[in-house]
Amino acid sequence: MEEExxxxxxxxxxxxxxxxxxxxxxxxxxxxxxxxxxASLTGxxxxxxxxxxxxxxxxxxxxxxxxxxxxxPQPGSVVIARVTKVMAxxxxxxxxxxxxxSVREKFTGIIRQQDVRATEIDKVDMHLSFHPxxxxxALVLSLGDARAYFLSTAKNELGVVSAESIAGATxxxxxxxxxxxxxxxxxxxxxxxKAAS
Amino acid sequence: MExxxxxxxxxxxxRPMEMRQIRAEIGAVxxxxxxxxxxxxxxxxxxxxxxxxxxxxRNQQISSHALVRCEYSMANFSTGDRMRKPKGDRRSTEIxxxxxxxxxxxxxxxxxxxxxxDIYVQVLQADGGTRSACINAATLALADAGIPMRDLVTSxxxxxxxxxxxxxxxxxxxxxxxxxxxxxxxPKLDKVTLLQMDSKLPIDILENVMQLAIEGxxxxxxxxxxxxxxxxxxxxxxxxx
Numbered sequence: 411m412e413e414e415x416x417x418x419x420x421x422x423x424x425x426x427x428x429x430x431x432x433x434x435x436x437x438x439x440x441x442x443x444x445x446x447x448x449a450s451l452t453g454x455x456x457x458x459x460x461x462x463x464x465x466x467x468x469x470x471x472x473x474x475x476x477x478x479x480x481x482x483p484q485p486g487s488v489v490i491a492r493v494t495k496v497m498a499x500x501x502x503x504x505x506x507x508x509x510x511x512s513v514r515e516k517f518t519g520i521i522r523q524q525d526v527r528a529t530e531i532d533k534v535d536m537h538l539s540f541h542p543x544x545x546x547x548a549l550v551l552s553l554g555d556a557r558a559y560f561l562s563t564a565k566n567e568l569g570v571v572s573a574e575s576i577a578g579a580t581x582x583x584x585x586x587x588x589x590x591x592x593x594x595x596x597x598x599x600x601x602x603x604k605a606a607s
Numbered sequence: 608m609e610x611x612x613x614x615x616x617x618x619x620x621x622r623p624m625e626m627r628q629i630r631a632e633i634g635a636v637x638x639x640x641x642x643x644x645x646x647x648x649x650x651x652x653x654x655x656x657x658x659x660x661x662x663x664x665r666n667q668q669i670s671s672h673a674l675v676r677c678e679y680s681m682a683n684f685s686t687g688d689r690m691r692k693p694k695g696d697r698r699s700t701e702i703x704x705x706x707x708x709x710x711x712x713x714x715x716x717x718x719x720x721x722x723x724x725d726i727y728v729q730v731l732q733a734d735g736g737t738r739s740a741c742i743n744a745a746t747l748a749l750a751d752a753g754i755p756m757r758d759l760v761t762s763x764x765x766x767x768x769x770x771x772x773x774x775x776x777x778x779x780x781x782x783x784x785x786x787x788x789x790x791x792x793x794p795k796l797d798k799v800t801l802l803q804m805d806s807k808l809p810i811d812i813l814e815n816v817m818q819l820a821i822e823g824x825x826x827x828x829x830x831x832x833x834x835x836x837x838x839x840x841x842x843x844x845x846x847x848x
C-alpha cells in the first residue's frame with residue numbers, strides 16, 4: 411500500500427477520529443465523554459502507523475506544522491541552566507533551554523546535594539561542584555516544591571558544560587572533576603559533563 | 608426611535624440576521640508569543656499572549672495546571688468622549704474575569720503545569736460588541752501562540768429591538784436600552800462557555816435570540832478557521848516544506 415502524506419489541515423476542535431480507531435498523538439486530545447479525538451492545534455493532520463511489535467493496532471494521529479509555544483520543563487527532559495547561587499546543600503539555577511529549544515523566560519531550578527553525582531553522595535561539596543555563572547546540563551527530576559524544579563546532574567553526560575575562570579577565560583575540562591584556565595593554568599574543581607564525542 | 612425599518616433594514620443597512628464586516632490579522636505584535644487584531648465593523652481590538660512562562664506570584668501557582676491571567680483595557684481614544692478611567696475600574700475587572708474564565712475553559716491547562724499564560728486585550732476602537740471582539744481576538748492570539756486548546760472559542764452578541772431579534776449589535780443599537788445577550792461557544796464541541804444578558808426578555812424570545820447568536824458564533828468560527836489555515840500555509844511556505 412502506498413503510504414501517502416495527507417495534506418489535510420485542521421484547527422483546534424476539529425474531529426480527527428474516534429478513540430476506538432485512532433490514538434491521540436501530539437497536537438491532539440481524546441475527549442472521553444464521547445470517545446472522539448479532536449485537534450488541539452492548527453496544522454497538518456498526520457497519521458503514524460502503529461509500531462510492528464505493538465499490541466495496539468490503532469494508528470496515531472498527530473497535528474504538525476504548527477507554531478509551537480515556548481517549552482515548559484517536564485520531568486525527564488534535559489535542560490541547560492545557568493547557576494545563580496551556590497549554597498551549602500544546594501545550588502539554584504535558571505533554566506535557559508529545554509532540550510534543543512530555548513526558553514523565552516526563565517524557570518527556576520534547584521540542584522540538591524544528593525543529586526550532584528551518583529557516587530559518594532555524602533562527600534559532595536557544593537562549592538567544589540558549581541560556581542555562580544556556570545552553564546550546566548541537567549535532568550529534570552520532578553516538578554519540585556513550590557519554588558523550583560528539581561534538577562539532577564548525577565549522570566556522566568550531565569554537569570558543567572561551560573565555566574569561566576577568575577581570569578575571565580572559558581575553562582577547558584581536563585577530567586570529570588577539574589577544569590583548567592587556558593590563561594593562567596589554574597585548575598578549579600567542577601562536576602564536569604562528559605563531552606558528546 | 609425606529610431601529611428596524613418596515614422594509615426590514617437596520618440603521619446601518621443590515622438585515623436583522625446580518626453581521627458586521629469581520630476582519631482579522633495574526634502576528635500584529637512581534638514581541639508577543641501570539642497576537643492578533645480583530646475587527647467587527649468599527650470595533651477594533653488587539654490581543655497579545657505571553658507564555659507559557661514562569662508564574663510571577665508564587666502563591667498563585669498551581670502545580671498541576673497552567674495559570675491563566677487576563678487584562679482588559681480600553682484605550683482613552685477608543686470612544687467618542689475621551690475618557691481617563693483609572694486602571695482596574697469595575698467594568699474592566701469584570702470583563703477581564705469573563706475573558707479569563709472563557710479562555711480557561713478551552714485551554715488544555717493540564718499540559719502546561721506550573722506555568723502562566725498572560726492574555727492582554729486592548730480595545731482600540733469601540734462601537735458595540737467589544738467583549739465579543741475581545742474573546743475572538745484572544746482566541747486567535749492563543750492559536751497563534753501554539754497553545755493547545757479544546758476548540759476555538761468564538762463570541763457574538765444579539766439583541767431584541769422593535770419586536771425583532773438582531774444579530775451583532777452596534778453602539779446605537781446597544782444604547783437603545785433593549786435586551787443584549789453576549790454568547791461564547793465552542794463551535795465544534797457545541798458547548799456554551801459564556802452567557803451574559805442585560806435587561807429583561809421573555810424566555811421563549813430568549814431562545815430565539817440565543818439561537819441567532821449561536822449562528823453568529825459559528826460564522827465567526829468559520830472565518831477564524833480560514834484565517835488560521837491561511838496563516839499556516841504561509842508558515843509552511845516560508846519553511847520550504
